[in-house]
Amino acid sequence: MKKLFTILALIASFIAILFSVLPISNLAIFPGLAALIFGGFAFYLSKKTGEVKKILHFAFLLTIMALLLTSYKAFFTKTQVENIEVLEAKEIQFEEEAIEELEELDIEEIEIEAEEINDIQVETIENAPAEIKSKNITVDELENLDLGN
Amino acid sequence: MVRIISLLVFLVTFSTKVNAQNKAFTAGEKLIYTASYNMSGVLTEIAQINMETSEVKTSKATLLKLKLTAATYSKWDSFFKIRDLYESYVNPSNITPYLHNRDVNEGSYYKNMKYTFSNSTNTVKSVMKKKNDYVENNNIKINSGTKDIISSLYYLRVLDYKNMAEGSKKYFTILFDNEEVKGVVTFLRKETINTGIGKKECYKLAVGSSETNVLQGTNSNFIWLTADENKIIVYGKFKIPVGTGELKIKSASGLKN
Numbered sequence: 001m002k003k004l005f006t007i008l009a010l011i012a013s014f015i016a017i018l019f020s021v022l023p024i025s026n027l028a029i030f031p032g033l034a035a036l037i038f039g040g041f042a043f044y045l046s047k048k049t050g051e052v053k054k055i056l057h058f059a060f061l062l063t064i065m066a067l068l069l070t071s072y073k074a075f076f077t078k079t080q081v082e083n084i085e086v087l088e089a090k091e092i093q094f095e096e097e098a099i100e101e102l103e104e105l106d107i108e109e110i111e112i113e114a115e116e117i118n119d120i121q122v123e124t125i126e127n128a129p130a131e132i133k134s135k136n137i138t139v140d141e142l143e144n145l146d147l148g149n
Numbered sequence: 150m151v152r153i154i155s156l157l158v159f160l161v162t163f164s165t166k167v168n169a170q171n172k173a174f175t176a177g178e179k180l181i182y183t184a185s186y187n188m189s190g191v192l193t194e195i196a197q198i199n200m201e202t203s204e205v206k207t208s209k210a211t212l213l214k215l216k217l218t219a220a221t222y223s224k225w226d227s228f229f230k231i232r233d234l235y236e237s238y239v240n241p242s243n244i245t246p247y248l249h250n251r252d253v254n255e256g257s258y259y260k261n262m263k264y265t266f267s268n269s270t271n272t273v274k275s276v277m278k279k280k281n282d283y284v285e286n287n288n289i290k291i292n293s294g295t296k297d298i299i300s301s302l303y304y305l306r307v308l309d310y311k312n313m314a315e316g317s318k319k320y321f322t323i324l325f326d327n328e329e330v331k332g333v334v335t336f337l338r339k340e341t342i343n344t345g346i347g348k349k350e351c352y353k354l355a356v357g358s359s360e361t362n363v364l365q366g367t368n369s370n371f372i373w374l375t376a377d378e379n380k381i382i383v384y385g386k387f388k389i390p391v392g393t394g395e396l397k398i399k400s401a402s403g404l405k406n
Binding site: 030 | 183186188189191192193194196197205207208209212214216218220221222223224225226228232234236238247248250252254265
C-alpha cells in the first residue's frame with residue numbers, strides 16, 4: 001500500500017511539473033493536489049514503519065516546485081496577443097478585394113431594404129386609428145380649433 | 150400535426166422577417182472577448198476574440214462590415230497558433246449578407262471560404278481555397294433568408310426578445326462549408342450576471358443545431374445578451390468533450406445606444 005501511494009504521488013508530481021511549464025499551467029493544480037494527497041498517505045504509512053524513502057521527498061519537492069511555478073504564472077504573467085501583423089495585412093487585402101466584388105453586385109439587391117422598412121411603417125400606421133378612437137375630445141377643444149378661413 | 154408545426158415555423162420565420170430591423174449596432178463598435186477553457190472552475194485563457202463593425206462604401210451603397218478575429222494568446226502560439234478572420238458585408242438595416250469571407254489559419258491547417266450572395270436569385274457563389282493552391286468553385290442554391298455564420302451571429306442582436314415568451318424558439322439557416330445548417334435559438338429567461346463590463350441584466354439563450362457538429366446538442370450551448378437596446382453578447386458557454394468552453398467579454402466600445 002505504501003509503495004502504491006509513493007508511485008502514485010511520484011506520477012502525479014511529474015504530471016504537475018509538466019503541466020506547470022505548459023500554457024495549461026493552471027491545470028497543474030489538479031495533479032499537484034493529487035500528488036500531495038498520495039504523498040501524505042505514503043508519508044503517514046512510511047512513518048508508521050519508521051522508514052521514509054528519499055523518493056517521497058523528491059515527489060514532494062517536484063510538487064511544490066510545480067505549484068510555485070503555477071502560482072507565479074497565474075499572478076504575474078500577462079496574457080496578450082502578439083504577432084498579428086499578418087492577420088492585419090490580410091484584413092486590408094480582403095477588404096480591398098471585397099470592395100471590388102461589391103461594386104459588381106446588382107444594386108436591386110440593396111433596394112430590398114426599402115421594402116422591408118415600408119412593411120414596418122405600415123404596421124405602425126395601422127395602430128393609429130385605435131389610438132385616435134380612444135382619445136377624449138371636449139366640445140371646448142373643438143370650438144377652439146383653428147380651421148383656417 | 151405536421152401542418153400546425155409548419156404553420157408555427159412559418160409564423161416564427163415571418164415575424165422574424167418583419168421585426169428584423171437593426172437598432173442594436175452600427176459602425177464603429179468594438180467588442181473584445183477572451184475564450185477560455187474551464188475545467189472544474191479552473192480557467193485557462195486560450196484566445197482573444199475581437200468583434201468589430203465598420204462602414205464600407207461602394208459606388209452604389211453603404212454597407213456594414215462585420216468582422217470577427219480570433220488569435221491565440223502568445224503563450225499558446227508555439228504550441229497551437231490560431232489566426233482566424235471572419236468577415237461579412239451586410240445591409241446595415243436588415244443584416245442581409247452580400248459577401249462573406251472566412252480565413253481559417255490554425256496550426257498547419259489553412260482554409261479560405263468566400264461566399265458572394267445573390268439574394269435576388271437565392272444563390273451563392275462559393276470559392277474555397279486550401280494549402281498548395283487548391284481552389285474549388287461552386288454555385289450553391291440557398292433558401293431565402295440563409296445567412297453566413299457572422300451575419301447570423303449579429304442577427305441574434307436584432308431580434309426582439311422583450312416581447313418573446315420564455316421557451317420560444319427562432320430558427321435560422323446558416324451556410325457553413327457550402328452546406329445549409331439549421332440553427333435554433335431558444336430564449337430561456339432573463340438573468341443578471343457579473344461580466345467584464347459590470348453587472349448586467351441579460352437574455353439567456355440556448356443555441357443549437359439540428360444537423361452536423363457545428364453546435365452539438367440543443368441545450369448545451371448558451372449565450373447571454375444584455376437586456377438593453379445594444380443586446381451585446383457578454384458571455385457564452387459551450388459544451389466540449391472534457392470541461393466547458395467560455396467566452397467572456399473584456400471590453401466594449403462604440404455602442405450604438
